[in-house]
Amino acid sequence: MGRRGRAPCCDKVGLNKGSWSLEEDMRLIAYIKKHGHGNWRALPKLAGLRRCGKSCRLRWINYLRPDIKRGNFTTEEEDAIIELHKLLGNKWSKIASCLPGRTDNEIKNMWNTHLKKRLASRERKPMATQKPEESQSSSSSSTYRSCSDHGESKSDEEGREDPSLYFTDLSVEMIDVPIGPDVDVWGVAKYDTHQEEAALKLPYAAAVPDSVIVPEFLSMMMEGCGDYSSLIVSTGEEAMEDGEEDAKGEGKKSSEWVGYLEKELGLCGAGEETDSINRERLVRDDAAEHQMETEEEDPVSSYFHKDLVSTCPSFGSC
DNA sequence: AAGGCACCCAACCGCGCTCGC
DNA sequence: AGCGAGCGCGGTTGGGTGCCT
Structure with missing residues (x-):
């Protein structure tokens, strides 16, 4: 008030700059999933982030949004x-x-x-x-369709072989997600009008259930990485037929997205590395579940500092 | 093997627009 | 109508990484 000229987008003193850490990402995702992003300026404070609102907005829009299709351009x-x-x-x-x-x-x-x-x-x-x-x-x-034409058909004359894109295909793979009319898939799904059954063709990264983040999000994180390779190839033939199956589908979708997210964020390695992490996590499941029930502290911090650190010893230093 | 160079892309910066008061 | 806050957009920067010498 009363200040002349353009106000800075935020008070940058004490704020983080540069690359986003895993924890920051997860905080942002968790907050937006739960509360939305009505006010970017206020968001970082409410989400416990030492970032300016603009930075949060950019990170969300350009990187964390679930309907982002990552990977090479076709x-x-x-x-x-x-x-x-x-x-x-x-x-x-x-x-x-x-x-x-x-x-x-x-x-x-x-x-x-x-x-x-x-x-x-x-x-x-x-x-x-x-x-x-x-x-x-x-x-x-x-x-936009399956990744079968993506990669090879990438016009890139250099023929890039960026290993960091190893999970790229995940994001572009189309999966059939059985839905009901009330399922909001973040507005990114397109009905496949050629199919009679109520299934959506979704970019893999878009298959994000609305209930992912809090608190289900956290418990899912506790469930471990899951076998993403099997999820990726899942198709409409696995379409659920009743309520119980729907619930399973919901959980599956959640796992899919969490899997994607974890990979994207470097939480889990691919292939066998993931398997070993799964095993570790399965062993911890009971204890972790109990811990989640009894703890009232910031769930994101809990996840990162208790679960993740044990999964990824280098977390915090990387 | 090591240093330099070039490229890529995530993130930052600042301006302009819109909306609410 | 005027002002300020907030958001969105486009341009730019700089860190990371791979390639070349």
């Missing part, structure tokens, strides 16, 4: 970006709105690092090699 997406950029210029948010699951930041980076160059080299080459796909198709979710 050629269709790349072409769509190029076409949309012709139409819209550097309106990254507009372009992003036509590419579900992609963020403006991601698209901007993609454009600046790859597409600009690619476009330049294309212009030098005869156009005959290009396929005349209209950009409109990109605004439809139908552009």
